[in-house]
Amino acid sequence: MNRTTVSLVGVLAALAAVIGIAFALAPSGAGTTPVSTAAVRKPIERSTLLCPAPTDSDYASTTYTAYTPPGDSNAPSGNGSGTAQLMPAQIGDGTGTVKNAPGAGQPVDPLTAPGKPVTSTKSSAAPLVGTATGSLAPGWTVQETTTIGVGPGRGVLGMSCTSPGTDFWFPGASTSSDRQDYVHLTNPDPTPAVADIELYDSNGTVQTNGASGLTIPANSSVPILLSTLTGEQANDLTVHVAVRTGRVGAAIQAMDTKLGSDWLPAAAAPANSAVLPGIPADATSVHLVAYATGSSDANLKVQLLTPTGAITPAGNQTLDVKNGLTASTDFPSLTQGQAGSLVLTPADPGNAAPFVAAVRITRGNGASQEMAFLPSTGPIGQRATAADNRAQGTTLSLAAPGGDATVKVTASAGTSGGAPVSRTVTVKGGTTMAFAPPQPSGGAGSGSYAVTVEPISGGPVYASRTLELPQDGLPMFTIQPMGDDGGTVAVPQAGQDLSILER
Incomplete structure (x- = not known):
């Protein structure tokens, strides 16, 4: 027997001994029963949020409200440790x-504990970059609310600070002479990071200058006026931000000389259907903008989910969105005094095509008008959170386009005191429910508080929060869609499977 044969025999003998020991020490059945790989949801341990710089108007005041919902004390990140704060970029x-x-x-x-919102007011315009870790990371939410009392941009600009990403769609932007969109x-x-900005109007791709290969330096924010990228004036634009290298947060600040100002957040990812939840009951005008992102036209059926059921707006039963073109339509008296949610679905289910959509909502009349934007949003998976709710002027809207849905709504302890309060509500299928959320009990009645929405049973639920801050006769308001707050992530289960040693 040569040396190679002896070595091979030795290796095989050692391997057999290892297998024998492994089977002897393994739990009963470990070598024969397949290991379950079903994913379980666990709290995240790190979260990043980005808040763009508010307007630098001398008449502007900005409030930041941060909040992390209380989590499971038995979860790995629920031991009370962690940090969460924003820093100027x-x-x-x-x-x-x-x-x-x-x-x-x-x-x-800076937060010190889950379940306790923190608010600060700033007069300077600075972009913020923040990180939350440990027990403060799951569901960490920051609301940026700016009030401009006078001037052409007067109004309320509100937004939930965003997570970084690589692909953003903004139907509803504009380069018209009345607008300044950054x-x-x-x-x-x-x-x-390196990104491209693409513009699409009702005729297709808009020729731009300086919109490709934009460099966003490390730990910084770059505001870009859309009208400087093209000489064309378009009332309705779809803006696509595609990131080549790295990741960014993206949002559009829109200012209208007649309708005030607000943030236009990114729409939900392109899909064959869309839900835009929470159009106020007293909306005087609703302007819908959509863009077909795929290679096919999107012929859409338009429905409004009212508190009593779904209806089809008269004269606007469908919207044809040609591939590569931005389409728009007006609903001058859509809600008829009832809060509602727009639902867009394929007119022919056999010919569905992906698209993105958003609405510009106007309240008031004449010189006393104010606008806000509401893009399509995804359903609440585990939980959604809205910070900076006030004792007056806060409305929570829940839409259930499918079957009945039961959810738990919880008001946090407020910044001025009070104990958390929860309420369970059921939204009938095919309807919108709009109501003032519960408020912390025993509080001072001032300050702000956070609201969380958690589905309990039933069909998918879509949500938004409207904040009204009227001033001098102006119906100033802002609407924030409430998508899932990403507080948990699916983690596949892992376990030993010694049967691989037999193969």
Whole structure:
């Protein structure tokens, strides 16, 4: 027997011994029963949020409200440890040059414990980049609310600070003479990001200058005025931000000389259907903008989910969205005094095509008008959160386009005190329920509080929160869609499967 044969015999003998020991020490059946790989949901341990710079108007005041819902104390991240705070980022000019933002190095809204919102007011315009870890990461939510008392941009601009990503769609932007729309790109990472901005109007692709290969320096935010990218004026634009390298947060700040101002958040990812939940009952005008993102036209059936059921708006039963073109339509008296939600589905289910959509909602008349935007949003999976709710002027809207849905609505302990309060409600299938959410009990009645929505049973639920802050006769308001807050992630189960040693 040569040396090679002896070595091979030795290896096989050693392997057999290892297998024998493994089977001897393994639990009964470990070598023969397949291991379950079903995923379980666990709390995330790190979260990043980006808040674009608010307007630098001398008449603006911005409030930031941060909140993390209380979690399971038995979960790995529920042991009370963790940090959560926002820090001012640098401001870029689009050429690679950056400068420090006001308040550099000073943390904003640091949290100390879940379930307790923190609020601060700032007069300076600075983009913010924040990270939450440990028990403060799951569901960490920050609301940026800016009030401009006078001037052409007067109004309320509200937005939920966003997570970074690589692909964003914004139907509802504009380069008309009445509008100033800035797309804010914020890079939270220590390396530069590169992105392209594409514009589409009712005729198709808009020719642009300087919109490709934009560099967003590390830990900085770059605001870009859309009208500087093209010489064309378009009342309705769809903006697509595609990130080549890295990741960014993206949002559009829209200012109208007649209708005030607000943030236009990104729409839900392109899909064959869309839900836009929570159009106020007193909306005087609803302007719908949609864009077909695929290679086919999207012929859409339009329905409004009212508190009593689904109806088809007279004269607007369908909307044809040609591939590559932005389409729009007006609903001058859509709600008829009842809050509702728009649902867009394929007119022919056999010819569905992906699209994105958003509405511009106007309240008031004449010189006393104010606008807000509501894009399509995804259903609440595990939980949705809205921070900065007020004792007056807060409306929660829940839409159930399918079957009945039961949810739990919880008001946190407020910034001015009070204990959390929960309420369970059932939304009938095919309807919208709009109501004032519960408020913390025993509070001082001022300050702000957070609201969480958790589905309990039934069909999918879509949600938004309307915040009204009227001033001097102006119906100033803002609407924030409430998608899933991403507090948990699916983790596949892992276990030993010694049967692989027999193969």
